[in-house]
Structure formats: structure tokens, C-alpha cells
Amino acid sequence: MINHHVALIYAMVLGAAADGSLADSELETIRDIVEHLPIFADFEHGNLAQVASACTDLLTVEDGIDAVIAQIKENLPSKLRATAYALACDVVAADGEATQEELRYLELLRHEIEVDRLTAAAVERGAGARYARI
Structure with missing residues (x-):
């Protein structure tokens, strides 16, 4: 059983790992989010590396991504589902390019955690605007 902090971090780590690599900009974004957003105010920041490592370990098993997303869905309060999607979008946008993966x-995350399309579109547009480059 994981808590809402871990579920949110898992959503971000999956976003960073989706293309098969963890870019420094993505890892830095995760670190910044955990250090600064109010939802993580009562999270023990020293545990971030351990939580991220646990997530990547889960990805090595068969159907790992499905298992991690199932854990996110099961352990995330419904009022934090759009937050999880937004944080995942921020991590994906952090390196300036979103791959097909x-x-x-x-x-997949949007469907599984039941974020409606209109909310998702707004979140995606916001992430794109925040991480835009010339």
C-alpha cells in the first residue's frame, strides 16, 4: 500500500521513464515539484530517491507499467487525480520534447485514473506553456 505522495511521485517517475531514459531535466523537475508544491509539504524529502527507485524497480517486472498505474489509481484520492496527471505532464514537458512513448x-494514465478529456487538454496546454522554449 502506498500513500498519495508516493502515488504522485510514481506518476512523475513513469512520465520521466516512459521513453526509456531519465533525463536530468526530468529528474530536476521531479525534485523541484516535491520540494515546492504544497501537496508535498508533509512528505519526507529525503525519501524521494528511495520512492523513485522503488518505482523504477517495479517497472522491471512483467506488466510493470500496468502494475504501477494500478497502484497509483488505487491509492490516489479522486481529488488528486488531475494533480497526478498535471505533474506527469510537467515532467514529460520538462526536457522540451514529448516522445511518442x-x-x-x-x-494511458489519463484513462486509467479517469481524468476527463477537457481537463486533460487544459493541463497539457498549461504544461506546454510553462516549459515552452524559443
């Missing part, structure tokens, strides 16, 4: 992950 990352976009497929976001679509």
Missing part, C-alpha cells in the same frame, strides 16, 4: 503513457 511519453504521450502514450500520458494517454
Whole structure:
């Protein structure tokens, strides 16, 4: 059983790992989010590396991504589902390019945690605007 902090971090780590690599910009984004967002105010920040490692370990088993997404869905309060999707979008956008694998992950996450399409579109547009580059 994981808590809402871990579920949110798992959503971000999956976004970072979806393309098969963890870019420094994605890891830095996760770190910044955990350090600054109010939802993580009572999270023990020293546990971030351990939580991220546990998530990547789960990905190595057969159907790992499905298992992790199931854990996210089961342990995330419904009022934090759009938050999880938004954080995953921020991590995907952090390196300036969303790969097909990352976009497929976001679509899978959106469907599994039941974020409606209109909310998802707004979240995606916001992430794109925040991480835009010239």
C-alpha cells in the first residue's frame, strides 16, 4: 500500500521513464515539484530517491507499467487525480520534447485514473506553456 505522495511521485517517475531514459531535466523537475508544491509539504524529502527507485524497480517486472498505474489509481484520492496527471505532464514537458512513448503513457494514465478529456487538454496546454522554449 502506498500513500498519495508516493502515488504522485510514481506518476512523475513513469512520465520521466516512459521513453526509456531519465533525463536530468526530468529528474530536476521531479525534485523541484516535491520540494515546492504544497501537496508535498508533509512528505519526507529525503525519501524521494528511495520512492523513485522503488518505482523504477517495479517497472522491471512483467506488466510493470500496468502494475504501477494500478497502484497509483488505487491509492490516489479522486481529488488528486488531475494533480497526478498535471505533474506527469510537467515532467514529460520538462526536457522540451514529448516522445511518442511519453504521450502514450500520458494517454494511458489519463484513462486509467479517469481524468476527463477537457481537463486533460487544459493541463497539457498549461504544461506546454510553462516549459515552452524559443
